[in-house]
Amino acid sequence: MLSERRLEVLRAIVHDYVGTEEPVGSKALTERHHLGVSPATVRNDMAALEEEGFIAQPHTSAGRIPTDKGYRLFVDRLAGVKPMTPPERRAIQNFLDGAVDLDDVVGRTVRLLAQLTRQVAVVQYPSLTRSTVRHVELLSLAPARLMLVLITDTGRVEQRMVDCPAPFGETSLADLRARLNSRVAGRRFSDVPQLVQDLAESFDKDDRGTVTTVLSTLLETLVEETEERLMIGGTANLTRFGHDFPLTIRPVLEALEEQVVLLKLLGEATDSGMTVKIGHENAHEGLSSTSVVSVGYGSGSEAVAKLGVVGPTRMDYPGTMGAVRAVARYVGQILAES
Amino acid sequence: MLSERRLEVLRAIVHDYVGTEEPVGSKALTERHHLGVSPATVRNDMAALEEEGFIAQPHTSAGRIPTDKGYRLFVDRLAGVKPMTPPERRAIQNFLDGAVDLDDVVGRTVRLLAQLTRQVAVVQYPSLTRSTVRHVELLSLAPARLMLVLITDTGRVEQRMVDCPAPFGETSLADLRARLNSRVAGRRFSDVPQLVQDLAESFDKDDRGTVTTVLSTLLETLVEETEERLMIGGTANLTRFGHDFPLTIRPVLEALEEQVVLLKLLGEATDSGMTVKIGHENAHEGLSSTSVVSVGYGSGSEAVAKLGVVGPTRMDYPGTMGAVRAVARYVGQILAES
DNA sequence: CCTTGGCACTCACCACACACGAGTGCCAGC
DNA sequence: GCTGGCACTCGTGTGTGGTGAGTGCCAAGG
Numbered sequence: 028m029l030s031e032r033r034l035e036v037l038r039a040i041v042h043d044y045v046g047t048e049e050p051v052g053s054k055a056l057t058e059r060h061h062l063g064v065s066p067a068t069v070r071n072d073m074a075a076l077e078e079e080g081f082i083a084q085p086h087t088s089a090g091r092i093p094t095d096k097g098y099r100l101f102v103d104r105l106a107g108v109k110p111m112t113p114p115e116r117r118a119i120q121n122f123l124d125g126a127v128d129l130d131d132v133v134g135r136t137v138r139l140l141a142q143l144t145r146q147v148a149v150v151q152y153p154s155l156t157r158s159t160v161r162h163v164e165l166l167s168l169a170p171a172r173l174m175l176v177l178i179t180d181t182g183r184v185e186q187r188m189v190d191c192p193a194p195f196g197e198t199s200l201a202d203l204r205a206r207l208n209s210r211v212a213g214r215r216f217s218d219v220p221q222l223v224q225d226l227a228e229s230f231d232k233d234d235r236g237t238v239t240t241v242l243s244t245l246l247e248t249l250v251e252e253t254e255e256r257l258m259i260g261g262t263a264n265l266t267r268f269g270h271d272f273p274l275t276i277r278p279v280l281e282a283l284e285e286q287v288v289l290l291k292l293l294g295e296a297t298d299s300g301m302t303v304k305i306g307h308e309n310a311h312e313g314l315s316s317t318s319v320v321s322v323g324y325g326s327g328s329e330a331v332a333k334l335g336v337v338g339p340t341r342m343d344y345p346g347t348m349g350a351v352r353a354v355a356r357y358v359g360q361i362l363a364e365s
Numbered sequence: 366m367l368s369e370r371r372l373e374v375l376r377a378i379v380h381d382y383v384g385t386e387e388p389v390g391s392k393a394l395t396e397r398h399h400l401g402v403s404p405a406t407v408r409n410d411m412a413a414l415e416e417e418g419f420i421a422q423p424h425t426s427a428g429r430i431p432t433d434k435g436y437r438l439f440v441d442r443l444a445g446v447k448p449m450t451p452p453e454r455r456a457i458q459n460f461l462d463g464a465v466d467l468d469d470v471v472g473r474t475v476r477l478l479a480q481l482t483r484q485v486a487v488v489q490y491p492s493l494t495r496s497t498v499r500h501v502e503l504l505s506l507a508p509a510r511l512m513l514v515l516i517t518d519t520g521r522v523e524q525r526m527v528d529c530p531a532p533f534g535e536t537s538l539a540d541l542r543a544r545l546n547s548r549v550a551g552r553r554f555s556d557v558p559q560l561v562q563d564l565a566e567s568f569d570k571d572d573r574g575t576v577t578t579v580l581s582t583l584l585e586t587l588v589e590e591t592e593e594r595l596m597i598g599g600t601a602n603l604t605r606f607g608h609d610f611p612l613t614i615r616p617v618l619e620a621l622e623e624q625v626v627l628l629k630l631l632g633e634a635t636d637s638g639m640t641v642k643i644g645h646e647n648a649h650e651g652l653s654s655t656s657v658v659s660v661g662y663g664s665g666s667e668a669v670a671k672l673g674v675v676g677p678t679r680m681d682y683p684g685t686m687g688a689v690r691a692v693a694r695y696v697g698q699i700l701a702e703s
Numbered sequence: 704c705c706t707t708g709g710c711a712c713t714c715a716c717c718a719c720a721c722a723c724g725a726g727t728g729c730c731a732g733c
Numbered sequence: 734g735c736t737g738g739c740a741c742t743c744g745t746g747t748g749t750g751g752t753g754a755g756t757g758c759c760a761a762g763g
Binding site for chain 4: 388390391392393404408409411412422425426427428429
């Protein structure tokens with residue numbers, strides 16, 4: 028077990044390294060923080076911390092830098108979440124309040140997060156699986172061609188073309204539309220499949236083929252669109268990454284372009300509470316020198332999607348976590364209002 | 366006027382510099398290209414080219430590199446467009462053919478372009494202004510709340526909420542829907558305003574307010590959504606930019622995040638034919654060391670949107686132009702088919 | 704008039720040596 | 734268990750000289 032002071036030393040190392048981006052030595056530490064002990068003592072503590080794998084030296088006769096494990100300990104036990112100041116909170120709320128539609132909400136959120144944390148921001152669109160159906164609409168575009176429009180409670184709209192096996196009259200269409208809506212409106216997406224299961228049977232034999240096609244398209248939409256969309260921003264902040272530029276930044280940019288990777292990344296985060304993945308804890312190799320701070324957000328008490336930031340492992344964790352949490356909270360409010 | 370050989374020298378310089386990314390000297394030039402003259406002669410030619418501002422030396426006693434003006438001359442008079450090889454064409458077509466909807470087409474296009482050119486690709490969504498209306502749908506969500514859905518011939522869907530001043534019955538709704546569609550379906554967006562101008566007058570006094578509201582929302586949608594969307598990809602290719610990294614790449618990333626900037630960029634390109642903006646020819650300051658190759662594409666003979674790539678001024682112009690042109694052509698085909 | 708070989712000059716780049724200093728580990732003493 | 738002292742390591746910055754690619758200019762030849 029590490030003594031209280033040694034933890035304090037680790038905290039000081041993380042703090043200084045995050046600030047200066049340079050290995051921190053024993054002397055500098057005692058000068059900047061009043062630890063009440065001499066550099067020699069700190070050196071002993073550092074040796075112990077290194078022994079345990081919390082810090083490392085880039086090369087002999089240089090200061091120490093925190094390892095992934097060191098950061099882990101830091102966020103778990105040494106650092107709190109730094110709350111936003113009231114003016115910051117007001118600014119967040121004002122900025123988000125101006126949004127006019129869902130795209131705008133997500134767009135503003137991503138810009139806001141990027142700006143607050145000066146890192147790369149990732150915001151997932153509210154997920155279909157956890158949302159509820161507001162309305163299903165069927166439009167007749169041609170005798171045997173329909174358009175299926177799905178509207179969610181989070182304001183998202185999905186549409187699909189449906190080619191019918193046989194012409195489908197306006198009355199049948201109105202009938203189907205009405206019955207479909209009475210069954211699924213207000214229900215969760217995950218419940219839809221069993222709610223519409225036997226719907227086709229109640230139709231005329233002539234129309235049954237079309238109804239089945241429509242229903243399967245609807246279910247397809249649900250499944251396919253569970254493959255979620257997201258928006259990223261603030262990639263310019265990657266330039267503040269470090270000195271050994273191209274090598275570090277390239278894989279990160281590549282990872283950010285693979286939405287699949289990012290979705291998996293956010294998916295791995297716990298549903299409630301904040302998740303911090305540090306360095307190699309991230310499954311994706313290209314992100315092994317980055318940390319991901321993510322949190323769920325939602326219009327009600329339940330999370331419908333996630334958002335977060337991607338930055339260097341050497342980041343200001345308390346501040347970043349504070350910003351992420353605050354933004355998630357306000358986005359949730361905005362969504363609940365609309 | 367520059368002699369034929371001097372132009373040839375310029376072409377050789379551009380070619381070599383693009384390949385090696387290093388200033389090219391007279392000796393190396395005569396060795397790699399059989400110009401039939403000695404280095405001394407080339408030196409004289411280079412002095413003349415420098416005098417005219419087509420090339421420059423980074424520092425005394427180094428080779429020459431092309432200036433923006435030099436590249437300009439190169440693309441205007443010295444280089445053709447390098448056509449894609451048949452296998453490449455097939456690959457493009459195959460890749461694009463797999464697309465399932467508009468988002469997918471745009472997404473695939475952007476990835477394809479980025480991969481082919483190894484640069485940053487920008488693809489604009491088919492513009493609303495130049496498309497035609499396929500269908501307008503009105504849904505009643507609540508007694509005094511409607512949803513307006515607009516479907517374009519390019520498969521794009523826009524929706525808006527409409528809060529009515531008074532409850533609006535189903536029959537009135539059906540009536541409005543029918544009349545609206547008979548007027549605007551198949552028509553160009555730009556013609557819609559005058560087509561619906563006097564529509565409200567033919568309705569009951571009770572409904573007139575709602576109809577007016579719906580119409581103005583429709584017109585708003587047309588105007589607002591003329592603010593186009595676009596997709597970018599291949600930002601990881603920025604890492605191949607040059608050596609003096611952070612300074613060059615940062616403003617580019619920032620510019621790429623400002624969709625407004627990119628839209629203006631594409632907007633400046635001529636409607637038909639390919640446009641190449643080199644270095645400082647780009648209005649945006651952050652892009653002063655990049656070149657933008659863009660071209661319009663469309664489902665018919667007319668361009669409905671633009672696409673292009675952003676890369677270092679030191680790029681392979683013939684190859685890039687060939688790829689951009691080929692991709693635009695095939696995307697146009699795909700759109701026309703769907 | 705254009706081309707060519709020759710020649711002196713410039714200057715970025717590299718390798719090497721060297722001094723400096725921040726930082727370390729270890730140890731004896733308090 | 735903390736502290737001061739001490740010898741040691743080693744990355745970094747600086748200066749120096751050599752090398753070579755590249756240049757501009759010039760005088761001679763087609």
